[in-house]
Structure formats: structure tokens, C-alpha cells
Amino acid sequence: DGGITQSPKYLFRKEGQNVTLSCEQNLNHDAMYWYRQDPGQGLRLIYYSQIVNDFQKGDIAEGYSVSREKKESFPLTVTSAQKNPTAFYLCASSPWDNTYEQYFGPGTRLTVT
């Protein structure tokens, strides 16, 4: 089954701990994205990467970090510096062509208490 996967589906952490969310794709897409979704706010871009070993900050990158060591993987770390980490996190990938269609994962719901 091809596509983009995120794990785990639900994640619980204590305040002050870093946590890493997984995102993997086997679509051979060059670009990958991380979004945060909060009620009433739509999707907001955290980080994105257009090629391996390169990534750019989105509008709300503070308190987050990413890496892109492999084309198929784009993990997101939510650090203790993120003031409101409890949210739904969506990962997406996109081919580097003129369609720019984004393919979304199922999401991870992170709860920090």
C-alpha cells in the first residue's frame, strides 16, 4: 500500500519533554511538509523541505525542529520550547512538478499535559 504514513496516531507526553513525530512516504516525492491544525484555525505550515538535507521554516516554526536525511522521511520534533504543543499534526508530500498536489498523511494527535 503506497502513500504517506504518520505514526503514531495518538501521542501523549509530559510537559518539558521533547517528542518526535514520524512521517514516511514511498511516493518518491521531493517535497515534504509539516502542518499544525488547531480548531478554527485551519492548517498552518511549520516546516517544509524541497530536497534532501534542506528545509525551510514556515510561519510557526518556533519550538519545532526537523531533519531530512532521507528523501522518504521527514520527522518533526516538538521541543519543550513550544508553548502550546497540544494539536493535530499533518504531514504532506508533493512531487516536484507543475501539479504541486499535496498528498496528506492521516495525522498524529499530540497531547501534552
Next chain:
Amino acid sequence: AQRVTQPEKLLSVFKGAPVELKCNYSYSGSPELFWYVQYSRQRLQLLLRHISRESIKGFTADLNKGETSFHLKKPFAQEEDSAMYYCALRNTGNQFYFGTGTSLTVIP
């Protein structure tokens, strides 16, 4: 700054009635606009993009640069159209900006 606005959080229409989901944007460059849809228990997926000028599942959207709008329309709504709809803009830096979404309910 780029911004996408969807003024309606909730929209209900009767089956067979026309439906229009509004989307306005602000962007100084030449925008690329998209509509994404999320059906119940499914992933967010692309519905259509302005550049291809296509009709998908009976939906169309026309980019109006004068009004900075990209409204989604369908002449006859069906029950299976009930879903969450997001308007999105891509800038030249390949960043995407999404609206807050409109939840459409088609009443049988």
C-alpha cells in the same frame, strides 16, 4: 503577506440546490490556488486547482483576480458532497497557505 480567508465556517444546503463555498485571498504575486476536501474518516485530498481549469465531481472554481476570489461552485449538491473544504494558496517559494475551512452539509 499571504492570506486565505474562508468566511463561512458552516454551510448547509438541500440536496439538488446550488452550492457556493467562498474563498478570498491576499497575495502580491501571481497566485496558484487549490481546493482540498476531507470526507468523513478520510484524508485531506486535492479536489481541484485553478491552473487546470477542470471540473471535478461537478465542482468548478474560477480565479477572479480583480476580486481576489476563488469560490467553489456546484449547480446541484449531492449528499456525498458533505465534507470539510479548504481553500489553499501556493506562493512562488512553494509554501502553502490554507484557509480555516468550511464544513458543508447537504441535507437530504
